[in-house]
Ligand code: VGL
């Protein structure tokens with residue numbers, strides 16, 4: 001099928017939904033919205049946050065730190081999160097209402113213990129690629145539509161990296177939900193708008 005658009009569904013996993021370890025308010029509202037939207041796309045890619053136990057983004061890996069604090073790692077500041085999306089645990093599974101059947105690719109990210117990975121394209125060192133850009137380019141995909149969790153972290157980082165890589169990028173706002181930590185949602189939108197990300 002010649003369609004130069006892809007739907008990129010970010011981290012619609014149990015731990016980011018109410019009842020999960022890092023619950024995003026309203027996170028469980030997006031699977032059904034995304035299922036509707038995905039019918040219009042020939043290309044659907046899902047991402048899955050996929051951390052080993054003891055991941056350095058977990059506050060529990062640092063004896064003197066609390067969740068939602070910040071530390072400095074070799075690649076820069078890192079927010080510390082509750083343990084979430086641990087490989088093979090129920091919290092790392094896709095939300096049961098998300099229809100994953102039409103996804104052509106599932107990108108797992110955050111599996112290196114020492115580096116977090118918000119973006120679907122690069123780890124948080126902003127230089128180690130996941131391979132997704134090559135996959136999309138080989139298929140002639142130029143335009144990306146993003147949905148999922150969380151707007152101000154993994155969706156925003158993915159959108160910004162996609163722009164940096166030369167893709168047209170739209171964030172489908174009603175199919176995303178935010179963590180909004182200390183105004184992070186407003187900051188994320190400011191950065192996305194400055195980078196030429198549109199709202200769909
Ligand atoms: C995410 C924090 C930590 C996200 C993932 O999917 O937005 N946020 N890991």
Ligand code: ZN
Nearest residue numbers: 049084085110
């Ligand atoms: Zn994570």
